[in-house]
Amino acid sequence: MADVAATRSGSVTTTTAWRGLVVFVLALAAFILFWKFGEDIAPWAFEYPKKQIIPAARWISDFTKWLLNDATFGLFTFTDLTRFIAAVIDFPYKVALSLLASGLMSGPGSSAVQLLPPISWIAVTAIVTLMGLYAGGRRLALIVALCFLFIAVFGQWTSAMVTLASILVAVPLGVVGGLLLGIAAYRWRWLERALLPILDLMQTIPVFAYLVPILFLFGFGATAAVVATLIYAMPPMTRVTMLALRQVPSEVRDLGNMIGCTRRQMTWRVLVPTAKESLMVGVNQVIMLSLNMVIIASMIGAGGLGYDVLAALRRLDFGAGLEAGLAIVALAIALDRLSQAFANRNAATDETQARGFMARHPYLLAALGFVVLTGVAGLFVPAIQAYPEALQVSTGTFWSRVVEWINVNFFDTLEAIKNTLLIQLLVPFKRFLLSLPWAGVVALLAFAGFLLRGPKLALLVAALAALIAATGQWEKAMITVYLCGISVMFAGLIGIPVGILSAERDRLWRWVKLAIDTLQTLPSFVYLMPAVMLFRVGDFTAMIAVVAYAVAPAIRYTVLGINRVDPRLVEAGKAMGCTEWQLLTRIKLKLALPEIMLGVNQTIMFALSMLVITALVGTRDLGQEVYIALTKADPGRGLVAGLAVAFIAIIADRLISAGAARARARLGIAEEPS
Amino acid sequence: MSPPEAKLVCRNIWKLFGQGAHEFLEKTGGNPTLEQISTEGLVSAARNVSLSVNEGEIFVIMGLSGSGKSTLVRCLSRLVEPTAGEILFHGENLLAADEKRMIEIRRHKMGMVFQHFALLPHMTVLANVAFPLEVQGVDRATREDRARKMISLVGLTGREDSYPRQLSGGQQQRVGIARSLAVEPELWFLDEPFSALDPLIRREMQDEFIRLQSVLRKTIVFITHDFDEAIRLADRIAIMKDGEIVQAGTPEDIVLNPATEYVEEFTRAVPRAKVVRAGSVMTRDDGDAPEAAVSARATIAEAAPLFLQGAERLRVTGESGETIGVLRRDDVIELMMRG
Numbered sequence A: 001m002a003d004v005a006a007t008r009s010g011s012v013t014t015t016t017a018w019r020g021l022v023v024f025v026l027a028l029a030a031f032i033l034f035w036k037f038g039e040d041i042a043p044w045a046f047e048y049p050k051k052q053i054i055p056a057a058r059w060i061s062d063f064t065k066w067l068l069n070d071a072t073f074g075l076f077t078f079t080d081l082t083r084f085i086a087a088v089i090d091f092p093y094k095v096a097l098s099l100l101a102s103g104l105m106s107g108p109g110s111s112a113v114q115l116l117p118p119i120s121w122i123a124v125t126a127i128v129t130l131m132g133l134y135a136g137g138r139r140l141a142l143i144v145a146l147c148f149l150f151i152a153v154f155g156q157w158t159s160a161m162v163t164l165a166s167i168l169v170a171v172p173l174g175v176v177g178g179l180l181l182g183i184a185a186y187r188w189r190w191l192e193r194a195l196l197p198i199l200d201l202m203q204t205i206p207v208f209a210y211l212v213p214i215l216f217l218f219g220f221g222a223t224a225a226v227v228a229t230l231i232y233a234m235p236p237m238t239r240v241t242m243l244a245l246r247q248v249p250s251e252v253r254d255l256g257n258m259i260g261c262t263r264r265q266m267t268w269r270v271l272v273p274t275a276k277e278s279l280m281v282g283v284n285q286v287i288m289l290s291l292n293m294v295i296i297a298s299m300i301g302a303g304g305l306g307y308d309v310l311a312a313l314r315r316l317d318f319g320a321g322l323e324a325g326l327a328i329v330a331l332a333i334a335l336d337r338l339s340q341a342f343a344n345r346n347a348a349t350d351e352t353q354a355r356g357f358m359a360r361h362p363y364l365l366a367a368l369g370f371v372v373l374t375g376v377a378g379l380f381v382p383a384i385q386a387y388p389e390a391l392q393v394s395t396g397t398f399w400s401r402v403v404e405w406i407n408v409n410f411f412d413t414l415e416a417i418k419n420t421l422l423i424q425l426l427v428p429f430k431r432f433l434l435s436l437p438w439a440g441v442v443a444l445l446a447f448a449g450f451l452l453r454g455p456k457l458a459l460l461v462a463a464l465a466a467l468i469a470a471t472g473q474w475e476k477a478m479i480t481v482y483l484c485g486i487s488v489m490f491a492g493l494i495g496i497p498v499g500i501l502s503a504e505r506d507r508l509w510r511w512v513k514l515a516i517d518t519l520q521t522l523p524s525f526v527y528l529m530p531a532v533m534l535f536r537v538g539d540f541t542a543m544i545a546v547v548a549y550a551v552a553p554a555i556r557y558t559v560l561g562i563n564r565v566d567p568r569l570v571e572a573g574k575a576m577g578c579t580e581w582q583l584l585t586r587i588k589l590k591l592a593l594p595e596i597m598l599g600v601n602q603t604i605m606f607a608l609s610m611l612v613i614t615a616l617v618g619t620r621d622l623g624q625e626v627y628i629a630l631t632k633a634d635p636g637r638g639l640v641a642g643l644a645v646a647f648i649a650i651i652a653d654r655l656i657s658a659g660a661a662r663a664r665a666r667l668g669i670a671e672e673p674s
Numbered sequence B: 001m002s003p004p005e006a007k008l009v010c011r012n013i014w015k016l017f018g019q020g021a022h023e024f025l026e027k028t029g030g031n032p033t034l035e036q037i038s039t040e041g042l043v044s045a046a047r048n049v050s051l052s053v054n055e056g057e058i059f060v061i062m063g064l065s066g067s068g069k070s071t072l073v074r075c076l077s078r079l080v081e082p083t084a085g086e087i088l089f090h091g092e093n094l095l096a097a098d099e100k101r102m103i104e105i106r107r108h109k110m111g112m113v114f115q116h117f118a119l120l121p122h123m124t125v126l127a128n129v130a131f132p133l134e135v136q137g138v139d140r141a142t143r144e145d146r147a148r149k150m151i152s153l154v155g156l157t158g159r160e161d162s163y164p165r166q167l168s169g170g171q172q173q174r175v176g177i178a179r180s181l182a183v184e185p186e187l188w189f190l191d192e193p194f195s196a197l198d199p200l201i202r203r204e205m206q207d208e209f210i211r212l213q214s215v216l217r218k219t220i221v222f223i224t225h226d227f228d229e230a231i232r233l234a235d236r237i238a239i240m241k242d243g244e245i246v247q248a249g250t251p252e253d254i255v256l257n258p259a260t261e262y263v264e265e266f267t268r269a270v271p272r273a274k275v276v277r278a279g280s281v282m283t284r285d286d287g288d289a290p291e292a293a294v295s296a297r298a299t300i301a302e303a304a305p306l307f308l309q310g311a312e313r314l315r316v317t318g319e320s321g322e323t324i325g326v327l328r329r330d331d332v333i334e335l336m337m338r339g
């Protein structure tokens, strides 16, 4: 019975889908006609008239200037506010920095004298190793210790500690801020409704775009970097908090009410502890995002490893860049594993019944002991205080040689690959996109939105696309679309087959998963280094970095989609005598299509966020615009270009999601409960 | 015998989920039909429910999944705000109580046991049981002392420092029961407390529950979807269907005189002898009452073994042991033959 009904509705939707396709082809034909012959009739549709451009960038810049110079909240001015925030962040940052990197200094500027040295490298390594032992056992302790030793041996210690200091300040603030915001949004529906679109936007605005106004408001330096990191890392925590609180079983909430909890007790004694496990996932995210952002924020003065990479990139000193990059990788792995272990730790296993402070806190005491002992010993033996330079291994020259060797031996091959792709594919595609009339593209996008979901989506998509044109950024946006499109295509060409292959081979999938999990913990900055080494600067290099960064979701979602296919359907297919190939193409891929589409969607999001960073290697798209705004400290220009990237992301996201939902409906797969 | 005192009374409770439920209810004169409700796009969970629970009785609400039992019991404790109706607890109108008063009442007068236990995962058994007292601000020594008593009452002594995930389902629910009793509630709600347990454990927990109640004598509202469980435990049963109470009465009443076909469906498989009490089958005492006696409250199944010793008739005794009738072997056999 149910089956009959399903097939009938299935065939109905199939015919409507056909009709939709026909209509779409007609619209496409109209679009092509207009593109070929419309230029003379309506030149404004091809090049947005200069006079009509909305000077949004100037407005925003004026507004920020006004904020800084004149804005006042009655009791205090806006500048007072930013100074206050800066002070709140500055103090803990100074403390963390003194402890880890600079030591306790006294006196002004460069004439300062060091009163106390920072915590010795041995003690820091011992502390993190003890944390690993405490949270995850010997294996984790070993991994963490190796990561930190690696950093010391390769001479990256001080830079890494500067980076770590920023993280130590940003993470607690980000976690607490995100948690409070999430709780508030959970409690007040109107706040949630106001917050959700902002969170959506924050996730799609490229990180560089935040940097500009922050640079403007807080000036160049570590404080600004921490502020940027906070803004970047807080939204996921807010989201996770809202989700985690909502997932608390309703019975537990009823229990809270039933025993007469006040609102505060309900939040802090019942909901938050019950949701702790999911909340810890958010903490891990905050840590990893903070690391990513602290590295990027080296552009506005975060210093540390990010700055080393950036400086090396500018000098094209691959050896130094790669070393700093690997140190970032080591730090990322250590932080990721540690925070995950803390999140998964079973609270019950270590509730020792022992009395007495010493017996209850062996790890804490051991750590303190290390700090004091090595601190004192370090006064006499410098090698204990700071890792001796004589024992440092510099692979910088080695890497430079490797690159040199590759370039000497494979220069022609690499260059040939690069040039062929550029000339045959990249450049023509770019030309093609640039020749399209903006008005026609807007109309076509709106039409797609209308077909996929309805007038509301059509309106949203058209408005966003038109805004990009109206702020005079169409051309740059098209270059962004071109780079993003090419990269996504390659990421898909690599990722989807890899996903298909590993979906059915458990062993392979374990390795692939390990690889992409590790790749995803790496700050996006790191991806630039090898690409630049092999291909120098330019669009092609940018594309390679973007593909490497964005391939992970394509693989992941393909595997997910294929594994989700109902095994009974596959069995039915086998029973009907399908060949392996038929099984794959007719059943598995078809049913996994919605999931794969969402994977492509994620790939686009990843690609866009990476694309902006590749501005460093000389692209000419919106990312470059943001980057230039950053170097010129022009908040309006940066924000407008950043928003344009966000708009592209939103357009792609909404259209693809709508398409995936339709595909789901057509295949009779229920919508995911979200 | 004085008439039993009603502890909790509710009249004409309605609960409709969805937008504009209030206005809809007013528009339809406070008595919409099922079709009207579903055309409006609302979900009905309780429709015009009236009941009263007496001091010291076990009142069981029985119904299939989705019939609105949980919603009804949450309306009674005001965890869910009823769309319309009246709830009197000790004569106090609960729906008029403000938040502070409601917290007060829940803290001291009500306890609830949940289907999926609702234990807090980050707390030990002891802390879980003591939690309601902690929320009230009771000092540590007092509340832990009280919690230990409750834990021993439900037979979990020795597990105080375990965490919920280290316990079996049955043990977890014992913790839930201990916790709900920690505040010495006057009114005890149990929402399908044994449904998540497997049959053997469920049986064991029912026995435990009967034992507890024989000591505690609480006023109880007990939810179940299991008719056998209802019959085993109930003083009175209310059967729900689509948010309505289709019949309320003693288990005997319901088994002997099902009000609708729906109710009859449930009662069909129930052996009469396990429900019907001696008092309902006895005949008038005609003077020469035999020596062997049975309480009027005993079920026929409990009385039957006495006939095995060759007696033709049994004396039926009331509350205070006085003779109120006789139970005849033939009547018993006839009843048991009927099923």
Ligand SMILES: Nc1ncnc2c1ncn2[C@@H]1O[C@H](COP(=O)(O)OP(=O)(O)OP(=O)(O)O)[C@@H](O)[C@H]1O
Binding pocket: B017, B018, B043, B044, B045, B063, B064, B065, B066, B067, B068, B069, B070, B071, B072, B225
């Ligand atoms: N918060 C809610 N919003 C909308 N509908 C609800 C809500 N809570 C319950 N319902 C609906 O009210 C009806 C009664 O639900 P309720 O949980 O009271 O049933 P139940 O008898 O306890 O079932 P079960 O035996 O499965 O626990 C169901 O149709 C349910 O879908």
Ligand SMILES: [Mg+2]
Binding pocket: B069, B070, B071, B192
């Ligand atoms: Mg229920």
